[in-house]
Amino acid sequence: MSCKVRLMEDGSLDEEPLTLKEIAYQKLCNNLDIISSCNESGQRTLNTGIVLTNEICDAFLENYQRFHRPLDDRVIHLFNDTGRTSLKIVNLRYSTLSIIGLETLMRHKLFALSMWYCDKITVHSHHLLAHYGDSLRSLELGISSHLLQNAEPNEKEPVDFQLTCPHLRRLVLNGVVMHHRLQFAHLQDLSHLDLTSCVLANFSLEALVMLPNLHTLILFNVWPIANQLHAICCLRRLCTLDISISSSGNGHGTYDLPDQTLEMLMDNLRHLTHLDISGTNLAGNGVATKESTNANTKTEQHFGPTDIPGLASRTQRPLQFLGLYHTAHWACKRHDIPALEVAGDANEQQILTAARYYHDRPVLLTRVLNDLYHLFRFENCKDIHTALDVVLCAMDRHLKFKHMQISGSATLFYIVKGRDRSKFGTLLRNHIIRTLLNGMEMHLTDDTMLRNGYLTLTQFHMPVDVLFEYERLIKILLHGVSKTEQEGFVQRIAIYLLNTLACQVDGRQKLFLGELGVVSTMLTLIKDRLTRSVFDDVMEVAWSTMWNVTDETAINCKRFLDGRGMEYFLKCLNTFPDRDELLRNMMGLLGNVAEVKWLRPKLMTQEFIEVFARLLDSLSDGIEVSYNAAGVLAHIASDGADAWTIKTPTRQHVLERMVAAIERWNIKSERNINYRSFEPILSLVRCYETPQCQHWAVWALANLTQVYPDKYCQLVEQENGIQILTELIEHESPYCEIKRIARLVIEQCDLGMERMVEG
Secondary structure, X not given: OOOOEEEOOOOOEEEOOOOHHHHHHHHHHHOHHHOEEEOOOOOEEEOOOOOOOHHHHHHHHHHHHHOOOOOOHHHHHHXXXXXXXXXXXXXXXXXXXXXXXXHHHHOOOOOEEEEEOOOOOOHXXXXXXXXXXXHOOEEEEOOOOXXXXXXXXXXXXXXXXXXXXXXXXXXXXXXXXXXXXXXXXXXXXXXXXXXXXXXXXXXXXXXXXXXXXXXXXXXXXXXXXXHHHHHHHOOOOXXXXXXXXXXXXXXXXXXXXXXXXXXXXXXXXXXXXXXXXXXXXXXXXXXXXXXXXXXXXXXXXXXXXXXXXXXXXXXXXXXXXXXXXOOHHHHHHOOOOOEXXXXXXXXXXXXXXXXXXXXXXXXXXXXXXXXXXXXXXXXXXXXXXXXXXXXXXXXXXXXOOHHHHHHXXXXXXXXXXXXXXXXXXXXXXXXXXXXXXXXXXXXXXXXHHHHHHHHHHOOOOOOHHHHHHHHHHHHXXXXXXXXXXXXXXXXXXXXXXXXXXXXXXXXXXXXXXXXXXXHHHHHHHHHHHHHHOOOOHHHHHHHXXXXXXXXXXXXXXXXXHHOOHHHHHHHHHHHOXXXXXXXXXXXXXXXXXXXXXXXXXXXXXXXXXXXXXXXXOOOOOOOHHHHHHHHHHHHHXXXXXXXXXXXXXXXXXXXXXXHHHHHHOOOOOOOOOOOXXXXXXXXXXXXXXXXXXXXXXXXXXXXXXXXXXXXXHHHHXXXXXXXXXXXXXXXXXXXXXXXXXXXHHHHHHHHHHHHHHHO
């Protein structure tokens, strides 16, 4: 497993940028029409005149999966013509190809085939090995690739097959039931054999003795193995032996004479450089025993050179690697271990080593990630870039293992939360975020996974860091808001993130939020709480979110009105009259609705106008509620007397009350509001038919430029506000107070320009 996360020269942590060739493949994978055409069923056919070399074909399949594209029969049909395409090395992971797609690939006389999590490949496909396996040098059938096994988890009946691949050098099988008729003698080139989780049944490892080149034997989670040890001892050329298991809780991995058993293996396998006895008791208890002169007694003998008695013969010639993860008697914590590299859980180095070696053992790897999580939470991890790499690699490789995704995401939270976060480069940040979203998307119904993912995402800069996956993140957040426990932590953190994203994005993304149903989802949350007479932070943030998504987005304002939004507004006002934050958020939202001219008639009812007029006198949240109520009424009144279709209250009475409210406000009041554009306000500045509307507009500009000159003076300038205000001052209709306030705005903007020049 190669390390992708690197410590860069400038001290930052990042991944190597894509090469030009990788960028070209990414472009091709995202635009298959460049080289192919597609029929009605989506099946791809290579365009006439195009010939793809082996190098291009192999790299295309690798990159297509790397960039998270679904690889299925329709795409694989690109390689149907073996005269114009050529495949040699095929690695499939999470592919949905069927026997049809697999045969298309194998007709290329593959050199190497690896399949992991290819659920649609069944035992009915195993005849393809007989037809096309002659060229294979490497065959890897990982988890959920049922080419040589029954798909049912409890089905232990062996499939009657033979490995008709005479030139195999590397064979990896996972969970296959090995029948006694299975022949290996013809595999004379075989050097690497991995039988992880296979069931030996009546199969004897003596069948391997006839393999002259076998140097690697992996028997992870193969049990019982004790009756096969003598056969293993006959494999004298072995350099790597793995007889580890994932857990000894069921008695597996417990040998009657552990010290003697390990010593026997060492005496016979003198070329071993890599040994894994994790999960077993083969490391002994650190104290060896030998027979005394009295046949009925034993005496203890302490081995000085090593704390693992069975490895006494290797003290002068230490192993390159020794797996001691979760061995009995905490063997990995002993001092004198005759190995250069140890996989265990005693310290950071051992844990990271275990993560690297066990990258395709998801159950065991999940425990390793748990150890890493505790290391980050309670201690300190120095090798951040290696830790990040093993976590990301584990989560990417084993997406369907829920507990691994949970452990990995919990570890990522503490890594991202740490002091090294500021060192993360853009590519690395993107990888972390994409990996989290993949896990959350795959396990969308698991609250723990969602919680971990949401909490980790809060550590990033919103929305800048997530814009590249904005749409996918919004869908995941909406699920967390609407489908998880009401008033639960997951719902609260999801709506918080959703509101943060809605607040700081542009109009196109606000439209997307509306299309996905953000407004209707928020209204559903509000309705639920009104029904139960419950006020909580979810209700408050729901109104805030709608305030944000309706900003300068008319269609979302319409969605609010069509969803009975005004009915819920009135009910909230009556049910929770003393909630300042709630009132502020609701009136801010209605301010956005009132800015849309073709929606304003829906606000022209006696009940609504009376409520808005009454709120002019509100002292809630400083001037915010009164200010927004005046803004709503100003926009409604700007449509003219003919548009005022109610008898009471009269238009003139409301305008007088509005001016009285404006004159009470302090021009230096700090605000809880954010304008991205002054266009709606400047449109009211030009409303000469109703000077009271102009009064509210110029006061708003004066207040914002007085209190926040650095931000808003520039915005007035950019949107031609100075000219519009100058025209107002020169016009005869506005009354004196309006012109006085307009001059304040111009003077403040002039000062702002001077400060910029001096700066």
